[in-house]
Amino acid sequence: MSKQYKPGIETLALHAGQRLDATTGARATPIYQTTSFVFNDTDKASSLFDVARAGHVYSRISNPTVAVLEERVAALEGGVGAVCTASGMAAIHLGIATIVGAGAHIVSSRSLYGGTHNLLCYTLKRFGIETTFVDPRDPAAFASAIKPNTRLLFAEGIANPRCEVLDIPAVSAIAHDAGIPLMIDATLTSPVLQKPFDLGADIVMHSLTKFMGGHGVAIGGVLVDSGRFDWCASGKFPELSEPYAGFHNMNFVEEFGPAAYIMRARKEGLRDFGAGLSPGNAFHLLQGLETLPMRMQRHVENTNQLVEVLDQHDAVVVVHHPHLATHPDHQLANTLLPDGCGAVFSFELAGGRPAGSRFIESLNLFSHLANVGDAKSLVIHPASTTHSRMDDQALLDAGIAPGLVRLSVGLEDINDLTSDLKQALRQAQKVCA
């Protein structure tokens, strides 16, 4: 869709979703730290419950501060609407649970954040939802794995931690041929580097904790609906195309058209699962979001330079980042991610796990912790932490070697980052010697 007249991404990141408070004139989005909202009269109360008027009832379902963040992310992604959640994992769960139930099946990339893999492989199975994991570099594998009861294709736009780039146009075409939507975890790219809806995806989720917030002070997630998937034509989603006894017998497609999915996610999912975002966290995430376009540019610049330093270093066996021409997805990334492939990547050290440990413990500027997408540079050893609950075969399938180290490159001075990496690499080499 053409964007000829739309405000630019920097403008949207600062202003989208907010109307100035008419009473106080507050320039920043106020924190509406309240559980509930007074009804002016009984008619307003019943109308809000009937979805016959606009407004807020209870902050688990919607809140003015959170709503600004939701609309801002929807604007940045080009979606019809968004729902914020207590975390990125809550967003994935909400995205799935809105249209997938017991007896249904998901086809997912096998290269995933460990928590996502856990949800799909173990937890959802307890609730009767099976998942088949496939190679994200092989779109045909997604097609082959689709069954009559498949209701969703899922993948990360750039996979964590080896940076496999998903061919979103190819996989979305496969999904649509089967009458099912494609959901993308776009956490590692943010809408600055890639807008999955423009490439054919139907649903996007983010861990807002990462680049969107950027400062590592608030946990949050968001689910965004493109509004472009035809739930009726598919015939596979009665949750949206038939009356729902759990909500006034509402037929969400009939009532809300393009916003059917995201409205059901809010009206059912936030109501019943309850993983809404707090207004305080929404405020913190909004502060970060304001500078997202500039931060992402700096993240990419720093990352590309560090990737080249590591690629040339004797202590490093391989660097997994599409910026490098040797990365299997380099060409695809040039097409789908022309502004950069993000700042989270991994590399393997000669000397395996002992070298990795020495490297991490020798770093001064990089913080050793379980997060990515912070303004500060971060490092972790996935096999023993973020992906530790994956068995050896799953780790192998996801390409996570014992000596793999994951970096999340921050916004520090590039010379300081380079120096820190080089001195830590020298320490790691001593282990090998």
Added chain:
Amino acid sequence: MNIDIDGQSVFVGQGGVQWKADTPTLVMLHGAGMDRTVWVLLGRYFARHGYNVVLADMSGHGNSGGSALTTIGANATWLWSLLDELAQRTELTLDDVTLCGHSMGSLVTLQAAADRPRQTSRLVMMASGYPMPVGKPLLDAAEANDEAAIDMICFFSHAYVSMLGGNPVAGISVYNSAEVLLAQAKPGVLFTALLACNNYQGGEDAIASVKGQMDIVVIAGDSDRMTPIPREPAATLHARLDARLELIPDCGHMMMAEQPEASLQALKRHL
């Protein structure tokens, strides 16, 4: 519900409430390239406040079959055919009918009211004007099924504050929703509908037919650039209709989405 008119399926929403006997009828008709979902809040509200609400997807639009009709007159005839059929088959009655239209839908309801003034108790014209000329660049883009047509409509249909957002319906982007809804229109529908607006010449006669015969309300957005209010007071639609005017501040052409509460209050004052 789906009902056949002239061999084509027509989709009709009811605002989530089944029609009841002996209840006034409120017809809410969408604009060019849109569908019933633009009325979601207002339709659901009035369905719970004393009306049998008829939310029809016009021919060729939304979930209705067939092609978009080429003239406003043909759409008005189609509308009464639909209402007659619904009155025969359902609890809907045509004794007390309010016709409420948005943009192109307002021209259709104007003509429909003129065609059957005795059956029309009230006429509500939202984001309207007559004549309703459509610029050649927009018509050309729509004829070519070019996305630029959607861009132009969305840009000129929203107040600037609405482009940035702040929707009282939590989490929903008014601007992006309009884009997607228009993009879902079948090829040719938008052009045919816009051309029907541009070519409509029965407005003066229709205004003469309805003026003084029924309650008439014109609801306008103060920042509407698609159907701006003429500067010359005598040229305004409400003046020519001798109608009451409801002017909604900070609002463009897409008033039901941009200012849902103000639109509701404006309607409530007259229904």
